[in-house]
Structure formats: structure tokens, C-alpha cells
Amino acid sequence: MATHRIKIFDTTLRDGEQAPGCSMTLREKLRVAKALSDLKVDIIEAGFPAASPGDFEAVKAIADENRGPVICGLARCNAEDIEKVHAAVKGADKHRIHVFVATSAIHREYKLKMAKEEIIKSAVGAIKLARELCDDVEFSPEDASRTELAYLAEVVSAAIEAGATTVNIPDTVGYTVPAEFDKLFRYLNKHVVGIENITLSVHCHDDLGMAVANSLAAVHAGARQIECTINGIGERAGNCSLEEVVMAIKTRAEFFGLETGIESSRLYPTARLVSGITGMQIPRNKAIVGENAFAHEAGIHQHGMLQHASTYEIMRPEDVGISKSNLVLGKHSGRHAFRDRVKDLGFDLDEFELNRAFHEFKKLADKKKDMYDGDIEAIIMNVDNLSTGPWILKSLQITSGTDMDATAMLTLINESGKEFKKAATADGPVEAAFTALEDVCEIDLTLQNFELHSATIGEDAQGEATVIVEFKGNSYRGHGASQDIVEAACKAYLEVINRILRRKERGLDDTPDRSSMNRATI
Ligand code: KIV
Ligand code: ZN
Numbered sequence: 001m002a003t004h005r006i007k008i009f010d011t012t013l014r015d016g017e018q019a020p021g022c023s024m025t026l027r028e029k030l031r032v033a034k035a036l037s038d039l040k041v042d043i044i045e046a047g048f049p050a051a052s053p054g055d056f057e058a059v060k061a062i063a064d065e066n067r068g069p070v071i072c073g074l075a076r077c078n079a080e081d082i083e084k085v086h087a088a089v090k091g092a093d094k095h096r097i098h099v100f101v102a103t104s105a106i107h108r109e110y111k112l113k114m115a116k117e118e119i120i121k122s123a124v125g126a127i128k129l130a131r132e133l134c135d136d137v138e139f140s141p142e143d144a145s146r147t148e149l150a151y152l153a154e155v156v157s158a159a160i161e162a163g164a165t166t167v168n169i170p171d172t173v174g175y176t177v178p179a180e181f182d183k184l185f186r187y188l189n190k191h192v193v194g195i196e197n198i199t200l201s202v203h204c205h206d207d208l209g210m211a212v213a214n215s216l217a218a219v220h221a222g223a224r225q226i227e228c229t230i231n232g233i234g235e236r237a238g239n240c241s242l243e244e245v246v247m248a249i250k251t252r253a254e255f256f257g258l259e260t261g262i263e264s265s266r267l268y269p270t271a272r273l274v275s276g277i278t279g280m281q282i283p284r285n286k287a288i289v290g291e292n293a294f295a296h297e298a299g300i301h302q303h304g305m306l307q308h309a310s311t312y313e314i315m316r317p318e319d320v321g322i323s324k325s326n327l328v329l330g331k332h333s334g335r336h337a338f339r340d341r342v343k344d345l346g347f348d349l350d351e352f353e354l355n356r357a358f359h360e361f362k363k364l365a366d367k368k369k370d371m372y373d374g375d376i377e378a379i380i381m382n383v384d385n386l387s388t389g390p391w392i393l394k395s396l397q398i399t400s401g402t403d404m405d406a407t408a409m410l411t412l413i414n415e416s417g418k419e420f421k422k423a424a425t426a427d428g429p430v431e432a433a434f435t436a437l438e439d440v441c442e443i444d445l446t447l448q449n450f451e452l453h454s455a456t457i458g459e460d461a462q463g464e465a466t467v468i469v470e471f472k473g474n475s476y477r478g479h480g481a482s483q484d485i486v487e488a489a490c491k492a493y494l495e496v497i498n499r500i501l502r503r504k505e506r507g508l509d510d511t512p513d514r515s516s517m518n519r520a521t522i
Contacts, residue, residue, distance in 0.1 A: 006249060006260050007042040007225040008242065009201065012274060013062070014045040014074055015239050016229035021449060021468055022278045023475065029058045030065065032230075034348065035273050037067035039266040041242075043096065045227075048074040049088040050081040056088050064091035070136065072096035077126035086133040097130040097137050098168075099123070103155050104143035120155055124162040131163035139164040140203065145171040145184065152184075153191040160194040166201050166225060171214055174207025174237060178217035185221035201225035204240045206232060211240040216248055219258060230274040231282055231289070243267045243288040243320065251315055268321035269346020276381035279466035279477055281453055288320055321346065323373065331365035338376075345373060347380050357383045364462070367483060374456035378464050378481040382491070390415045390501055391441055393494055398486050400429045408432035410490070412440050430489045437490060441497045445469040452485055465492040471500055 013029055013036075016022060024032065029046070036044050046063065049056040063071040071092035075081035077099055089095035101112075101123050108114055114122070123139060130137040139159040144152055156167050169188070171181065185202075189195055202218035202225070204211035215226050232241030246262045253259065271289035275282045284291045294317040309316070317323075323344060329337055338358050342349060349357060360379045365371055392413045400406035406429040411421050424436035430450070438444060449468040454461045463485035468477050476499060480491025 002257065003253070004224065004258050006219055006258050007199065007201075008246065008260050008262055009043040009045060009072070009225050009227045010036050010039075010041040010229065010242060011045040011203075011227050011239065012036070012229040012233065012242075013058075014047050015203075015227075015235060016233040016274075016278075017047070019234050019236075019238065019280075021477070022233055022280060023477070024277055026054070026058050026061060028277045030061060032274060032277065033062040033065065034067065035266070035270045035346070036230075037069055038263065038346075038348075039270050040261050040263045041069055042261060043070040043072050043225075045072045045074060045098065046089070049084040050075065056084060059085075059088035060091065062092075063089045063095060066092045070094040070096050072098050072138065074098045074100065075126070075130070077101045077122045079129060082126060082130050082133070086130075090134075095134060095136065096166075097134045098140065099126045099130055099137065100140035100142050100170075101126070102142035102172075103152060104146040105148065106146060107143050116151055120158050123155060124158050127159055127162035127164050135165070137164050138166040138168055138201070140168040140170050142170055143172040144169045145176040145181065146173070149184065149187050150191075153188055156188060156195070157193040160192065160198055164198060166199040167195075168201035168203050168225070168227060169218070169223070170203040170227075171205060171211075172203075174205035174211060176204075176214055177208075177210060178213045181214045182217045182221045185218050185223060189222050199225050201227060202240075203227035205235060206237040206239065206241075209237070211238070212244045212248065215240045215245050216256070219249075220256065231271050231280065231286070233274065233278060233280055241287075243271055247288050247315060247320065250319075264319050265321040266346060272377055273346065276377060276479070279451060279468075279479065281451070288315075289322075293317075294322060329361075329365070329371045329376070331362070331371075333365070333371075341373075341376060342380065345376060345380075349380065349383065353383050364483075368460050368462075370458065372456040372458075375462055378455040378462050381464070382479055382481050389498060391494060391498055393487075393490055394419065396433065396484075396487055396490055398429045398433070400432075406432045408436045408486070410436050410440070412437075412494075429486045433486055433490045434493050437493055437497060441501070443471070443497055443500065445471050445493075445496070445500075448475065450489065452489070455481060463488040465489040467492045467496060469493070469496050471496075476500065 017024055047055045047059040049059045059073045071089050073085035073089045075085045085097045101119055127137055127139055141155050159167055200223045202215050202223040204214045226245055228240040228242040228245055230242050232238040246260050249256055249258050268289050282290055335358055357379050394411040394413050397409040405425045407425045409423040411419055413419055420440045422436040422440045424432045426432040426435055447469050451466045453464045455464050462481045462483050464481045465488040466479055476496045478492040478495035480488045482488040
């Protein structure tokens, strides 16, 4: 059987980042883009430049790094959006403009209030304009899976005639099922004029938990590009998970007769990076990259594994980048061993970051018996936030108990080295600590979300805290890690406070920044 190459189009930085709580700073997006290039995705959809000035800058910065994959930006069918995408992506040697318009009856009637012919006209005009600016143009008929088949074939034929080089078929609301999607792709292959000259693509959402299955049905029926995200993050229930779809194609190569160019040993580090940055925890039982994905608990399974791994294991952990030994370094480990481990975990730190991380590692290793990969990851996720000021947490004392209010007493140091002490009382210790922080820093934030997660196993594990707060219409996310969970929460809160104060210093106080609330909506 001939093997067909499937292009992997990653939209973590566009559809993924659009999800509530997943917005990223410019620096974080650049880190993810670098990880995606190392993973060897074919196309990175870096954002939606018309959504906000911040989105434009991020897409441009990613394109200007020109790391290898095609850099793509999303546009609605209007000249302003398309020109913005072109201005943002043109720095990359290989770039793409992705235009979309909804085609289903529901969207035509209720959202766009446009007739069928008007939609075709709008798509054709947009594709022609995009082709004047760029040779690589993708077109998506949004909500394709709920569009009348004959009309869908008509739209796609017109898009190809107008110059689209890739046509993407989205299951925008995660409504289809594999057998139905298979039929849709076979129908398009039969009825669309010129379909043999373009790349047919698939883009699935996971509302019914079938995004990966539907994407596989589409490639089985002739699609040659899959749009997906790391850890399946994305609108509502998310998108097709990149790591799952890639490993399904690799593990079942004899069935699909397909291959991707993905460096599968980079899957786990990339998944951890995206989870650490977005604060979207990976469920323990998540396929491919969950902590339990390769753990064998039942005695009968362990016995089988000892006889031969293939009894209960269809993939090897190292194929997806999970190291065999999780117990890694201790307090006697040197900088060299630490650097190697950081690299093995898939992180690329500069000398300055590495020194900071090593310093934190040594501090923690003095207190903690066993240092696991998760401990190192937690340190690295927070390396950006260490001592970046203007405020630094010097000490924190908590009194709390049953049937009493909690009191937090903390000391902060400002940029000039002056110490400020404050005590606050509240129902719980975290609230008391946050109130004291706000009082010292003279700022009033609204906490939108607070999550706590154990970085590793064991009683002495570090707690990783993620907070999302609102300040003057912008959403900010902060991370903190410590063996003391109230201290971890404080670090996360202080990271946000420091970021807001630094923005203020740069005169950006009231400027809408990266909040999805302020974005143009699709
Ligand atoms: O889900 C969807 O339809 C999309 C398109 C913009 C491709 O994300
Ligand atoms: Zn989507």
C-alpha cells in the first residue's frame, strides 16, 4: 500500500488560544511557536491578526522568527482582515492566508443574514484578493458539516476556481460522526471541480468527543491536512488533539497507509509546555500525554508487561518523549546534569534562565527528598516570574484553623529594597494573603479563577497555583509554585500584580491587551 503524507496544521495559537483562560502573552506564544517548529508541524496558524493589535504583533513576531513551518494567519472575507494577515505573516519565507466564511443555513440565516450567492461572491472576492498577495491561500466554509452537500460542493468548487490552494472542511460545532463525515468527504471528492489540484483539509471540534475520530475518518476518505491543537485545547470542548491524531496515524500505519512529519518524541514536552503556559491541566488519563497513559497498575497487566511490553503497550513511552525514569536529580546534582535534564524535558533555556532555574532547583532540593521531572517542569514554568519585580515576596506567615478567621502577615520588598509589612484577615488563608498583597501594592484586582495542582506525587510535592484576574477590562494569568500552597498562590497573584505595574510604567495602563474579552469575535 502506498503511504500518503499528511500535513499537520497546528492551530494552538489561534483556535486554541481563543478558548477561555488560554490566552497567552507574546513571550509565551513565541515559546510555543518554537516548540511547534521543533515538533516539526507543517503549518502554524499563529493567530487572527485583525482581532486585536496584540494578536497582530504576535503573528508578526512569530513570522519574523522564520523558523521553518509555514506561518498562517486567519482572516474574515474582507480586505482589511486579509491585508492585516499579509502584513503580519509576510516575514516568513513560507506564509499562508486563511480566509473563512460560514456556509450552513443556520449561519446564513441567523448570523450573516446573507443569501447563498452572496456568500459565494464574498468568498471568491476574498480568495482572489488573498491570492494577489500570497501564493498559498486556504479557504474554510465554516460549519461545513451542517451545510447542504450540493451547496457545499458549489462553494468549494468556486473557491478552487478563485485560487484557493487548500480547502478546509470544518466541523465547527463538533456535530458530525465518523461515518457521516466519511460520506461528506467522498461526496466532495466526486462532485467538486478541481479538487485533485488542491490539498483537502479537515478541522474538527470535540463537542461530542469525536474530533480525533472524525479527523481520522476524513483522512481515510482523502483529506491530506489535519488541523489540530496541542492537548486538544480550543473553543468549548476543544479541537482535535494533535498528539492523539498523530499517534493514531503512526501506531496504525498498516491500517491508514498514512504518515506525518511529526517528531513524536517532542509530543510530551510540547504538551507539558502548553499546559504549563495556559494553566489547562492535562487529565491524568489523557491519551498519549496523561500521567497514567503508560502506567500499569493491575497485577495481571504488570505481569504481562514483565513478560513482554507488547502485551499491554501499543506505543513505547519514549516514542512520545516520556522518559523511562521519572526519579531524576537530587540535591547533589550539578549544573551539568540539571542542564541535560532540562534539555531532555524539551525546554530550551538561555544561560540567564538556566541559572535562575538552577538556583531555584538547589533551594527546593534542600527541602525535598526526591526531585521528579514534574518538580523541574514547575520550576521552569515559573522561571520567567522569578524576581522580576517591582515587588518581591520576602516572607509570609499564615494563621488559620477551624472556627476562626485566617490571618496572613507578609513582607514585600520594593525595587529600592525597602520592606513593607502588612496583615489581613479573611475567611480563608488564600483570600487573606491576596488582600494583604493588594493593600501593599495599592491595587484592586478581581479574581476570576484559581486552580491548584500537585506538580508530582508524594507528601512533599510542590503545589502549582494558577490565577486568572481581571483588571480594568483585561484578563491576566499568573503562575506560582511552592511546597507551601498559600505561598504558591501568593507568587501567582504577585506575578500578575508585577506585570500590571510594569505595564503601567510603560504607559499601557488602560490599553486593551490580550484579553479575549476585548477581541473582535469570529
Ligand atoms: O471551527 C471553525 O470553523 C474554525 C474556522 C475558522 C476554520 O475555526
Ligand atoms: Zn475551529
